[in-house]
Amino acid sequence: MPVSPSSAAQAARRSVAHRLRELRAEAGISGGELGRRCDWKHSKTSRIENAITPPTPEDIRRWCGACGAPDQAADIVAQSQNAESLYLEWQRRVRSGLKQLQTSYVPLFQSTRLFRVYSATLLPHFLQTEGYAAGLLTAITTFREIPDDVADAVAARLARNQILREPGRRFVLLVEEAALRYQLADAEAMAAQLGYLMTAGAMPTVSLGVIPMTARERTQWPLETFHMYDDTLVSVELLSARVKVTQPSEIALYDKAFSGLQQMAVYGAEARALIMNAVAALR
Secondary structure, X not given: OOOOHHHHHHHHHHHHHHHHHHHHHHHOOOHHHHHHHHOOOHHHHHHHHOOOOOOOHHHHHHHHHHOOOHHHHHHHHHHHHHHHOOEEEHHHHOOOOOHHHHHHOHHHHHHOOEEEEEEOOOOOHHHOOHHHXXXXXXXXXXXXXXXXXXXXXXXHHHHHHHHHHOOOOEEEEEEEOHHHXXXXXXXXXXXXXXXXXXHHOOOOOEEEEEEOOOOOOOOOOOOOOEEEEOOOEEXXXXXXXXXXXXXXXXXXXXXXXXXXXXHHOXXXXXXXXXXXXXXHOOO
């Protein structure tokens, strides 16, 4: 049975509490002793360990220091913050339409220097043309039964994507070959979109890799779409929510997966040949 976002968030809070309790047990100190070392009441230790009260970043740093494990503080702080904002529900974020969602990413984009995107099903939004974006956003609007502001949302997405041309940034984009074939717009719009992929893939800020469907003995199975912003945030897209991953150890897993996917991808002339095959299939 699917786990609701609220249940998942509570499970994440319990995971933080369990990790802190384990640290105390491994240090061989009681809850009362930890409270004395952290200069707070024993009841606070109990509330944190039972996931009743979420710890602050300072609480976690003091806890780890008291247990002789200050090196674990950063990871647990990130895990705790992620637990508090684990799910950003799409329905809540798009209830007034899709334009606001497009513009909400601008501050994050402006602060990021290295963008890494993997998608098994869609072409990365950074490379979407007007026709393709309109087809995709129309489908989302219909499915979610939200106000139709597709024209404004497409314009906002295209304006946002001008960041591709800003110096000092790097875009490493990976798609499964199947993503080239899914027709989210009419044949004319799809042909224009695929043609733009070849143009955009030659931009100095962009590395575009395509993972062939015929790739043998895959070392990494197809995954859910995810975006990596520098080495501080991974955004994973699900049907019902966007999951924000900030815990360093989990970001490292996505980094490892992305590296494996890169090794299976083809680039340059080989990638262009796969794109041309997708264009030919439209006829």
